[in-house]
Amino acid sequence: DTGVSQDPRHKITKRGQNVTFRCDPISEHNRLYWYRQTLGQGPEFLTYFQNEAQLEKSRLLSDRFSAERPKGSFSTLEIQRTEQGDSAMYLCASSFGTSSSSYNEQFFGPGTRLTVL
Amino acid sequence: AQKVTQAQTEISVVEKEDVTLDCVYETRDTTYYLFWYKQPPSGELVFLIRRNSFDEQNEISGRYSWNFQKSTSSFNFTITASQVVDSAVYFCALKTSYDKVIFGPGTSLSVIP
Numbered sequence A: 001d002t003g004v005s006q007d008p009r010h011k012i013t014k015r016g017q018n019v020t021f022r023c024d025p026i027s028e029h030n031r032l033y034w035y036r037q038t039l040g041q042g043p044e045f046l047t048y049f050q051n052e053a054q055l056e057k058s059r060l061l062s063d064r065f066s067a068e069r070p071k072g073s074f075s076t077l078e079i080q081r082t083e084q085g086d087s088a089m090y091l092c093a094s095s096f097g098t099s100s101s102s103y104n105e106q107f108f109g110p111g112t113r114l115t116v117l
Numbered sequence B: 001a002q003k004v005t006q007a008q009t010e011i012s013v014v015e016k017e018d019v020t021l022d023c024v025y026e027t028r029d030t031t032y033y034l035f036w037y038k039q040p041p042s043g044e045l046v047f048l049i050r051r052n053s054f055d056e057q058n059e060i061s062g063r064y065s066w067n068f069q070k071s072t073s074s075f076n077f078t079i080t081a082s083q084v085v086d087s088a089v090y091f092c093a094l095k096t097s098y099d100k101v102i103f104g105p106g107t108s109l110s111v112i113p
Helices: none
Strands: A005-007 A010-013 A019-024 A031-037 A044-050 A053-057 A065-068 A075-079 A088-095 A112-116 B003-005 B010-014 B019-021 B024-026 B033-039 B046-052 B059-061 B064-069 B074-079 B088-095 B101-103 B107-112
Touching: A005 A088, A010 A019, A019 A088, A019 A112, A031 A075, A044 A065, A044 B101, A075 A088, B003 B088, B003 B101, B010 B019, B019 B107, B024 B074, B033 B074, B046 B059, B046 B064, B046 B074, B074 B088
Parallel strands: A010 A112, B010 B107
Antiparallel strands: A005 A019, A019 A075, A031 A044, A031 A088, A044 A053, A065 A075, A088 A112, B003 B024, B019 B074, B033 B046, B033 B088, B059 B064, B064 B074, B088 B101, B088 B107
C-alpha cells in the first residue's frame, strides 16, 4: 500500500498520560499536515511541514502538543498531559508542492482515534 | 476571514432520488481552491473534486456534478440517482494561501434503500 499510513489506528489513554502518533506520508511527498477532527465536525488544521521545517501552527496547537518531522519523511505528533478534550480523530495528510500559491492535492491517512478517559 | 458553511447538517433521501449538498464559502483572496471530500463510515477522507477560483465551469463526473458560482460564493454538489453507497459525510473545503485547508462542518447523507 503506497498511501498515507498512520499508527496506531486507535489509542485509549488515561488523562494526564502522554501519547505519540506516527504518520508515514506518500514517499515522494515533501509536505505533511496534521488535522484534528472531533465528532460531528470537519477536520481542523493543526500544523504543516515542508520537508523537515514546520511552517505553520494553528492556535489549536497548545504547548502540550508538539510535532516533528526530523528527516523530512515520517512525522510524529505528541500530546503531553492529555485531557479529555483531546479525544478526537487525528488525521495526517501529505502532498507534493513547490509553490505556496498552487494547490497540491492532499492525500489523507486513515487517522488515529484518541480516547482520553 | 475564511470560512466554509454547510447549512445542511443531515439529509436523508430514498435511493434513486437526486440530492444537492450546499456549500457557501468566505474569503477575501482572489486566488483560492475549493474541494469536496467524502468520508464514509470507515473514516478515511476521499478526495472528490478540486476547483480553482478562475474556473467557474461546472463539472460532471458520472452521477456527480458540481455548480460553482462566484457571484454567490457557492460550490454546490449534486448526486444524481443516489445509491446506498453514497451514504457518507461530505465535506466542502477551501484553500487560500499555502496549503492550509479549511473544512466545513460536513453534511451527513443517508441514502435509504
